[in-house]
Amino acid sequence: MVRNGYINEGYPDYLTYFYDNSLRLRDKNFLRSITDEKAMAWNFSLTDQASVKEEILDRMDIFDFARVESLNFELLEYILVTRESDTIQEILDIHFRMIKKYEQNLFIVEAFLHYSKITQKKLIEAILKYNSILFEGIFSSKNFSDEQVSKLSMGLLNYLDSNQFATISPRTISLMKKFINNSTQFLFEFTEVTDNFISNITRISPCFKMVDYSKINEDIAELVFNNKWYEINFNNISNVLSHFFMENNKDTIKHKNYSIIVNLEDKRLLNYIESEEEVDNYVLHYTVFSDGKITDDLMSIYRLINNKNVSVPNSEKYISCLEVNNLDLGKVSYAEDYPAIIKHRKAKANETNILRYFSSQENEWTNELIEFISDENSAFSFDKSKAKEYMDKEEAENFFSKTAYNNDIPNKQYRIIIENIDQIITSLEQEGISDEKIEILIEYKKIDISDLSIQTFRDSYSKYVLKFILKNSTEYIEHVRSMKEYDNTFLRELKSVLLESENLPIEQQKELADLLITRENISIQNNRFSEELKTHILAFGFDDDDLGWICKTYDSQPEPIQIEIYKLVIKHQQLIVNQSVKLSTVLLKRLLNDTDIDLNFKQLILSRNIENVEIEKLCDLFKSLDLIEHATIFNRKEPTFEKNEINENILEYLSKKHIISSKKEVDGRYKVYNRGKRPTKKKS
Known part of the structure; x- marks a missing residue:
């Protein structure tokens, strides 16, 4: 019939249109494409009847499945859903090997999206069984859209039970987790919470970079939040606060984030950000998204910086962002945080903060501490009672010593600190203290009188010797009384002290005079001695060399001094005669009128001082x-x-x-x- 032209080579194809269970033209074309190595589209449609697909399989050699031209959604679906047999298993094994060999991962992804849920499950299970490394290739590839891989990921989580899921390689799980964490589409693919999904995603324990709770299924939102499957960042925390706690003030969330979270009755968010694994990361992110401005309340601040899991670098970053300046170092658990608080001026320079920082720095005045108390913004103060309460005796002695000998501390602050510490330098032996500091130490009597201290002043601070002694006059007097030997240097010094003692109480002036009188007499000429001291000296330590001066100046002296002078004149009549001492007018008159004085003495002193008598009175006087x-x-x-x-x-x-x-x-x-x-x- 062919030869006679009644039919042609296409006649068998024509007949298939009249027999349902026969191969159609499209089925034959598919088979021919494999032979001709001219691949058809993956979604090329085959005849629906199972018997036809079975015939297609019968006509294909098993090794045809090792060729990329055999890739067809409908044929693979038939293979997946038909009953298992050794042949089918061999076909699937060869087929998936081919897909892996020729990197046909796109076929897997598009087939999955093409199939119904039942077939999707079959496909995933088959890949897991025959060549699970295909999943690794898909998750590591950049050739697929977020939506495509999200749907496949959701299929893996939903279709596999926990035992099946556990067989997936760790690398695949890691790649899948990395994808899910960064996906913007994954959470939108969720439709319902299944046991498989919960079990499997819990195994992955994702950490989503971005979760918009208001736009995803509420069940998955709760699941993500409760299981802490979200990354610590501003957007995620902000979304949690907005969705679950109705906190929508962006400025507050940005700048007072930790305080908000701490004060929530529901502690799920707080427990997450304070977890051992996350708190340091939270602090770092907080310092960034706050734009360097944090207005947490004090309670929250102490809570955060006292968290042992916050690293020192991140703690310093947090401290530097704080908008407070009244932190109390006593409420900060870790001394490692002190430098940051001091450096960024987040505390006041008061006595307890100064002392705590000092002790934390191996009991030294560091440059940072000096700069801290020098800064006008640090509100420097040093309360005596609080400082005393804070330090024991040994600590106070050490702090005072390190302070007293430090020339770098500003004089204003130095003065206040020195004044308010009940300590003294028992024996000054160190040179090099600046003039300003020495004057302050003297002013507040912070150096004890001792042989060593006095000698150090003589050797190193000579211009302050008298000032030092006069400021400590009581102690100096006691010290001199206890001395057994005196040299000329000491006597000159004691005399100088007496000469400069005008501002001391008169009794101390007299005591100083008495100490000197025991060693030598004291001149009252040309000095600033008070009337009372001069009277005392004349009575107990008169210097014979002053005889002429006191007789000459008698008239101008106050009455108490005149009395003592007159006693001395009476006592030293012979000396007056021998030295030809000149007498003042009033003194001469008094002597001449004194009936107890020898007449010859009177006649002599008159003759020597006759010019002091008015001429008209001479006759009667004679x-x-x-x-x-x-x-x-x-x-x-x-x-x-x-x-x-x-x-x-x-x-x-x-x-x-x-x-x-x-x-x-x-x-x-x-x-x-x-x-x-x-x-x-x-x-x-």
Whole structure:
């Protein structure tokens, strides 16, 4: 019939249209494409009847399944859902090997999306059984969309039971987890919570980079939140607070995040961010998304920086962002955090913070601590009672010593600290303390009087020796009293102390004078001694060299001093005679009127100080001193006198004042020539 032209080679194909269980043209074309190595589209449609597909399988050689041209969604679906046999298992094994060999992972993904749920499950189970490494290739590839891989991932989680899922290689699980964590589509593929899904995703324990709880299934939202399957970042935390806790203020979430979480009654979020694994990561993210401004309350701040799982670097970053400046180091558990608090000025420079930081730095004044107390913004203060309460005796001694000898501490702060510590340097032996610091130590009596301290002042701080001693006058007096030996240096020093003692209590001035008096007398000339001290010195430590000065200045002295001077004059009459001491007018008059004084002494001192007596009173004065002949001169007599000092002094003065014209020595006596007139007395 073919030869006669009644039919052609296509006649068998024509007949298939009339027989349902026969291969159709498209089925034959598929088979021919394999032979011709001209692949058809994967979704090329085959005849629906199972018998036809079975015939296709019968016509295919088993090794045809090792060729990429055999890839067809419908044929693979038939193979997957037909009953298992050794042949089918061999076909699937060869087929999946081919897919792996020729990297036909896209076929797997598109076939999965093409199939119904039942076939999807069969496909996943077959891959897991015959060549599970295909999953690894899919998850490691960048050739698939987020949606494609998300659907496949959801299929794996839903269709496999826990035992099946456990057979997936660790690398595949790792790749799958990495994909899920970063996927923006995965959570939207979720439709229902199944036991398989819960079991398998729990095994993966994902950590989603971005979860918008308001846009996903509520069951999955609860599952993700409860199981902490979300990354710690601003968006995720913000979404949790918004969705589960109705906190929508972005500024508050951004800048007061930890305080908000701490104060939630529901502690699920707090437990997550404070977990050992996450808290350090949370702190790091917080410092970033807060834009460097954190307004947490103090309770929350202490809670976070006292968390042992927060690293020191991240703790410092957090501290640097804080908007507070009143942290108490006493409430900070770890001294490693002190430097950050001090550096970023998050605490006040008060006594307890200073002392805590000092002790944390091996009991040293570090540059950071000095800069801290120097900063005007640190609100420096140092309360004496609080400092005393904080330190024991040994700590106080050490802190005071390290402070006292430190020249780098600003004088203002140095002064306040030194003033408010009940400690002293028992024996100063260190040189190099600055002048300003030495003056402060002296001012607040922080250096004890001792031989060593005084010697150190002499050697290293000589210009402050007297100031040091005078400030510690009581102790110095006791120290001197206890001394057994004295050298000239000490005596000069003691004398200088006395000379500068005008601001000391008078009793101490007298005590200093007494200490010196036991070794030498004291001059009261040219000094700033008070009236009372001068009186005391005159009474108990008179310097004979002052005799002429006190007799000369008697008239200008206060009465108490005059009294003591007069006593000394009476006592030292012979010295006055021997030294030819000149007497003041008032002192002379008092002596001349004193009935207890020897007449010869009176006559002599009158002759030596006659210029201090008014001329008109001389006549009467001569008479009162038994100088009768001298009085006759004023009556124009010309008497003669014994040649002695008294007569010579008087006659020389009278001649000088022209009371007599002259005197001559005649026969060993003085002869007076009086040709003048007697002076007229002034009216009283």
